[in-house]
Amino acid sequence: MNRLEPVSFDTSVPGRRGCVLPPLDVAEKAVASLLPGEMLRREPACLPELSEVDVVRHFTRLSQKNFAVDEGFYPLGSCTMKYNPKCNEDAARLPGFALAHPLQGAEFSQGALRLMYELTEMLTEITGMAGVSLQPAAGAHGELTGIMIIRAYHRHRGDEKRTKILIPDTAHGTNPASAALAGYDVVEVASDRRGNVDLDALREAMDDRVAGIMLTNPNTLGLFEETITDVADIVHGKGGLLYYDGANFNAILGKVRPGDMGFDVIHLNLHKSFSTPHGGGGPGSGPVGVGETLLPFLPVPLVRKCGDRYEFDEDRPLSVGKVRSFYGNFGVLVRAYAYILSMGAEGLREVAHNAVLNANYLMALLKERFLLPYDRTCKHEFVLSGKRQHDSGGVSTLDMAKALMDYGFHPPTIYFPLVVEEAMMIEPTETEGKETLDVFAKALCSIADEAEKNPEGVKTAPHSTFVARPDETAAARKPVLRWRREE
Amino acid sequence: MRYIPNTEEQRAAMLDVLGFSDEEELFGDIPESLLFSRSLKLPPAMSEMEMLTHLGALAASNAHAGEKACFLGAGMYDHFIPAVVNHMALRQEFYTSYTPYQPELSQGTLQAIFEFQSMICALTGMDVSNASMYDGASAAAEAAFLAGGTTKRSDVLVSRSVHPETRRVLATYLPLRGMRLVECDIEDGVTNLGDLKEKISGETAAILVQQPNFFGCLEDLASLGAVVKESGALFVVSANPIALALLEPPSSFGADIVVGEGQPLGNPLSFGGPGFGFFAVREKYMRKLPGRVVGKTTDREGKPCFVLTLQAREQHIRREKATSNICSNQNLNVLMATVYMSLLGPQGLREVAEQSLQKAHVARESLCAEGGFSPLFGAPFFNEFALKSPKPVERLNRHLLTEGFLGGYDLSLAYPEYPGGWLVAVTEKRTREEIERFAVCAGRCGE
Numbered sequence: 001m002n003r004l005e006p007v008s009f010d011t012s013v014p015g016r017r018g019c020v021l022p023p024l025d026v027a028e029k030a031v032a033s034l035l036p037g038e039m040l041r042r043e044p045a046c047l048p049e050l051s052e053v054d055v056v057r058h059f060t061r062l063s064q065k066n067f068a069v070d071e072g073f074y075p076l077g078s079c080t081m082k083y084n085p086k087c088n089e090d091a092a093r094l095p096g097f098a099l100a101h102p103l104q105g106a107e108f109s110q111g112a113l114r115l116m117y118e119l120t121e122m123l124t125e126i127t128g129m130a131g132v133s134l135q136p137a138a139g140a141h142g143e144l145t146g147i148m149i150i151r152a153y154h155r156h157r158g159d160e161k162r163t164k165i166l167i168p169d170t171a172h173g174t175n176p177a178s179a180a181l182a183g184y185d186v187v188e189v190a191s192d193r194r195g196n197v198d199l200d201a202l203r204e205a206m207d208d209r210v211a212g213i214m215l216t217n218p219n220t221l222g223l224f225e226e227t228i229t230d231v232a233d234i235v236h237g238k239g240g241l242l243y244y245d246g247a248n249f250n251a252i253l254g255k256v257r258p259g260d261m262g263f264d265v266i267h268l269n270l271h272k273s274f275s276t277p278h279g280g281g282g283p284g285s286g287p288v289g290v291g292e293t294l295l296p297f298l299p300v301p302l303v304r305k306c307g308d309r310y311e312f313d314e315d316r317p318l319s320v321g322k323v324r325s326f327y328g329n330f331g332v333l334v335r336a337y338a339y340i341l342s343m344g345a346e347g348l349r350e351v352a353h354n355a356v357l358n359a360n361y362l363m364a365l366l367k368e369r370f371l372l373p374y375d376r377t378c379k380h381e382f383v384l385s386g387k388r389q390h391d392s393g394g395v396s397t398l399d400m401a402k403a404l405m406d407y408g409f410h411p412p413t414i415y416f417p418l419v420v421e422e423a424m425m426i427e428p429t430e431t432e433g434k435e436t437l438d439v440f441a442k443a444l445c446s447i448a449d450e451a452e453k454n455p456e457g458v459k460t461a462p463h464s465t466f467v468a469r470p471d472e473t474a475a476a477r478k479p480v481l482r483w484r485r486e487e
Numbered sequence: 488m489r490y491i492p493n494t495e496e497q498r499a500a501m502l503d504v505l506g507f508s509d510e511e512e513l514f515g516d517i518p519e520s521l522l523f524s525r526s527l528k529l530p531p532a533m534s535e536m537e538m539l540t541h542l543g544a545l546a547a548s549n550a551h552a553g554e555k556a557c558f559l560g561a562g563m564y565d566h567f568i569p570a571v572v573n574h575m576a577l578r579q580e581f582y583t584s585y586t587p588y589q590p591e592l593s594q595g596t597l598q599a600i601f602e603f604q605s606m607i608c609a610l611t612g613m614d615v616s617n618a619s620m621y622d623g624a625s626a627a628a629e630a631a632f633l634a635g636g637t638t639k640r641s642d643v644l645v646s647r648s649v650h651p652e653t654r655r656v657l658a659t660y661l662p663l664r665g666m667r668l669v670e671c672d673i674e675d676g677v678t679n680l681g682d683l684k685e686k687i688s689g690e691t692a693a694i695l696v697q698q699p700n701f702f703g704c705l706e707d708l709a710s711l712g713a714v715v716k717e718s719g720a721l722f723v724v725s726a727n728p729i730a731l732a733l734l735e736p737p738s739s740f741g742a743d744i745v746v747g748e749g750q751p752l753g754n755p756l757s758f759g760g761p762g763f764g765f766f767a768v769r770e771k772y773m774r775k776l777p778g779r780v781v782g783k784t785t786d787r788e789g790k791p792c793f794v795l796t797l798q799a800r801e802q803h804i805r806r807e808k809a810t811s812n813i814c815s816n817q818n819l820n821v822l823m824a825t826v827y828m829s830l831l832g833p834q835g836l837r838e839v840a841e842q843s844l845q846k847a848h849v850a851r852e853s854l855c856a857e858g859g860f861s862p863l864f865g866a867p868f869f870n871e872f873a874l875k876s877p878k879p880v881e882r883l884n885r886h887l888l889t890e891g892f893l894g895g896y897d898l899s900l901a902y903p904e905y906p907g908g909w910l911v912a913v914t915e916k917r918t919r920e921e922i923e924r925f926a927v928c929a930g931r932c933g934e
Contacts (some may be wrong), residue, residue: 004705004790008602008829018830019569021838025919026849031841034848037865039705041735046609055829056571059822062599063580067592070579071807076588083490083926084583087535090756093573095553096546102759103561104550104893105884111545112758118570125528136623137760140802140814148663170626177812181632183663186807189566196542256521279819280596281586281618281779283761321659325562325568325652325748326759338542344532347488354491354498356513361501377516401920405591413588433492434501464589467792468607475796479773481615483605 002466005061012048018055045484049082065466066280066290067410071438076411077381077425078220080174080250080272085342088275097334099395102326106311113310115325117303119337120287126340127246127266128259128347129289132329133298139247141323142267142286143178143214145299148320149265149290150212150241151182152297156318159239162211166240168197170221170417172247175214185212191419195223202234211242217261218248218379220417220425221358232262241265241294251272251356251380254349263383264291273351274336285332354430355380358437362428365441369448381427383420389448390422393455397422400447402468402469403461407443417471503921537680550888552756556921558850560871561701561896562623562650563759564751566729566839567916568827572753575826582819586597587781590794594820597793600781603825610728611745612736613767618816623748624653626764627695627725628660629811630744633768634693634721635666636810637775642690646671646678648700649725657695666692676704676873684714685772690916691720693744698726698737702898702910703847703871704864705734714739728752728765728824730869732836733844736869744768753827754820763817763824774800777811783834842915843870850913850922858930863898863908871912872899873905880909886932894923 030041050058067074074081092098100112116134123132138144138247147165154162165179168189176186187205192198197215206213213235217225225231235242244258244266250273258266270276270285278284290298296318304313312327343351356379363382367375371385386397401411401424413425451458462468493501502510514522533541557565576582580595587593587600600618607616620626631643643661645654647670658668669691672682678696687694694715698707708724715722724737726747731737737745750762768776774797782796802809832840847870854860854874863873874895876883884894898908913922 005598007598007605017832018571019835020689021567021835021842021915024842024845026846026922029847029848029861029900031844034844035705035733035869038709039734039867041733041837044507044837045736047606047828047831047833049832050782052569052571052830055826056575057828058627058829059575059599060578062595063575063578065594066580066584066596067589068580068582070582070583072584076585079585081585085490087539089577089582091542091546094543094546096549096551097542098755098757099551099553099565100549100758101552101557101559101565101756101893103559103564103896108550108888109758111548114548115542115545122688128523133731137625137817138813138815140812141625144812146658151663160516161685172814173802173804173806173809174622174812174814176807177814180807180809181663181812183665223568223671226516226518229518229521236726248727250692252777254527256523256865257519259522260521263814277819278585279582279817280584280593280822281818282815283763283820284815321802321836322652323625323659324760325622325650328759329761330758331755331761334542340539341541342535343488343490343535345527345529347532348527348529350488350491353513354493357493357498357501357510360505360513364504377513389609393645401589402591405589410592411589430491431494434497462591467591467594467786469543469787470590470792470794471784471786472794475782475794476799479780479796481601481604481773481780481796482608484601 008048008050008058010473011054012050014049016051018050018052039236040077045251053158057269061085064422070480072408073432073440074410075412075426075428076410077427078425080429082275082429083274083431084277085339091338092331092334096305110310113303115337117305117310117332119333123268123287123289127289128257130292130296131298132287132289133302134287135323136267136286136288137283137324137329137334139267139286140174140178140282142288143174143245144181145288145323146267147179147182147266148180149294149297152320153294154211164210165206166210166213168215169419171214171216172220172245175245179214186444189266196225196227197231199227199230202231205233206238208238208239208474210240212243214243214245216248218251218396221374221383222378222381222413223374224379228261247272248380249351253352254345255352259291264294270332270336275339276332276335283332284327285329351430358428358430358432362437362441366444369445381418384424385420386422386424390452393451395451395455395458397424399458399461402457403444403447405462406464407441409443474481497545498580499913502633523580550893552893555891555893556917557893558895558911558913558925561910562748563756564912564914566751568753569830570757571830572744572823572826574817576823581822587795590792594792597781599822599825601783601793603821604781607765607767608827610731611767612738613745614770615773616765616767616816617776618781619821620764620766620778620813621817622762623746623764624656626746626766627653628656630723630746631657631661631666631693632664633744633772633775634723635664635764638692638720640690641665642667642669642688643693643695644669644671644686644691645695647673648678648702649695649697653725676702676866677706678711680714681712681796684747687718691718693721693723695723695725698724699730699869702864702873703868704866705869707870708737708740716741733840749824752824754823761817761819761820775810776800778813779816839915843913846917846922847872847913850911853922853926854929857926863905870914871910874909874911876907876909880907883929883932887928
């Protein structure tokens, strides 16, 4: 959509309406007789006045300014931008789900409760944990909940001295932020030359004041932590717990389970591994799973089965409590449940196989042209460095990412993980075919060619998008965060 | 597998490039003892047809507001949602995209968030809004943290007229930062000002009230605001956004932070989620906001455009020093709210509020006239009111369900001091006929 779309407020025409209510069918009383006058609005809220046609055109045009998975390849590392099945959208919009009220009572919500119960059972089996809570609203929310559980566990044992959480230097930013929000001091642990947690550094950092370690496996380099059992032994040996960040779970579905690796607490991102749409940044869902000893600490409510009925279990005295209102992002749960039912055990295993095969194949196509700091079999994603291009022609990873837009692709995640200079983190997912990977690799190699022959061309990319290189510094220095009439 | 395009031949060709003969070699870095050797115990894979039939049956076994006239609210409200809202939310460009990290490819999402932020500022009267939080309850918890960080004080004084779920979430969150939840009593359905004054101390970081409160009653924000102002604490108001189309915005009464559950704005009940929490502050707290914020800027040719901004607050930059760990917003729900508010406009939104107000007052009159119900409180109310029921509320609701209604909330579940307390919500969707029949059926229950 190569044209400016005005902010809706600027196209407002006084008197226009996009929705008209039926006339009030009860006897009308003066509002001032029902509510104290000083509580009533003196001026109407400043909202745009638009017709239905205006609104539809405005948001349709806005939508056309987005790139999305349905349009093309979106290899954003650690985000698992896989295809979002359409039938799951239909399922979540069934009136019995979309229009059910959370307080109508368990007895009259048996379908919803059964779905939650069965999804819990499925995720428990898939992860190898002892129990799962569907409450957390997103991955980071799951992390926070998981750390709360770790905190509650230590305190219940009367162990008040544990004030630290260990986090590898490859971790997502949410890990340290979640640990800090939960009141812990964060201690960073280095990774070794193979991209694994450095066991010596871990041994050194691990003492009886450490509550636990947060790990992503495969980690954000896309590499399986080969020494995970040693990590578990070291941490458990000093009384700490292992937290599993499920951001990269797509790689190992049906292949290896966090519970079997020694993890005590986990979260999953249903909007990644289980195909629920990202929605432009949410809503997500971040269920938390725990091992046997931590079951009492899960947030409330859980759903339990009594005979052939389902009910909410609120009576859990050791629970960390409630982490959000009601029962989690239920609409997202419906989509994940539909996905698991559609895939089955064999299908989920195929997800892991294809995600890992695609990533390794794409890595093989690119590793001649780009620096590959950790050259070993990857899992669902891999991290290249744009250092070679940066050092020779001054073309940065950001430039190459922008140039990819001109080839019709969404760029990969860039400048993350922090341990790789000029990082490009590429995650193809299983819902891409070989031919897409071939074309993408060709595009990235052409950009590398261009970076040598005509660096300016790459440095000024993108050339095909309507806006290019917004001034982010100005945006932060003089923030304009809302529409104002005088503009 | 219909979501996996690679054929056997393609897979073989790719393995060949890698020099592998078997896909299992791709997992050779996983210690053998850890490899999962059996098959996951899951139901057999279903075709699309089977899955939809199965989910259709599950959905059909739930009561829902599509087939019952809903008089249940208690934080989630059955307002009318124009068809356009769902159609826009189903545009793949919106729902299958991710966080707008690459502004060139995300101007649609970014501009929609900017418009949303502007609308929330308009409703709340605040200067700055973020792009949303998980829900109203977690937004209140983040507001408490912002207040604690700003005042360096530990207590959050919360009226018992605030939604019980919000108070429970606060009770979970606050101890993490060494903060304390102090509850303030209620009197005749609103915050007891005397008790509030008594409980304010030098440690009070924030005072949180809800407008309208959990009982549907309107709090006297002017008096509350005056008391808070003297305390040095931050004044946090959790508000129903629909009511804000009719009520003077909390900013006029000295609110520092306005939060709330956004579901009433064009989002379906969805058994409690996803909705979204909104979070708006005065300008001086702008750089302490949790979560995403979109700002307007220009591109290299000077064209107006939008970006995620003030990111120096956020976890991907600041890691353990971030203002919050949140890494998302409830973006699609926010989009639905933005489309909804664009359709309704100031007049339409006010009419939704006014019709809800009018109909709720008629419903209360009818219930009190028909069936021996009596108002529990005398305070003015918006679209929801508490009654004392002469019959057990559970039995009453069960009876109403068979008559085609979702009955009110059993207040005694969260407030044991109100046995027989029944909280009834009425939106613009309820017709006079439904209200009359609801009152008659409620009155006849048990006869």
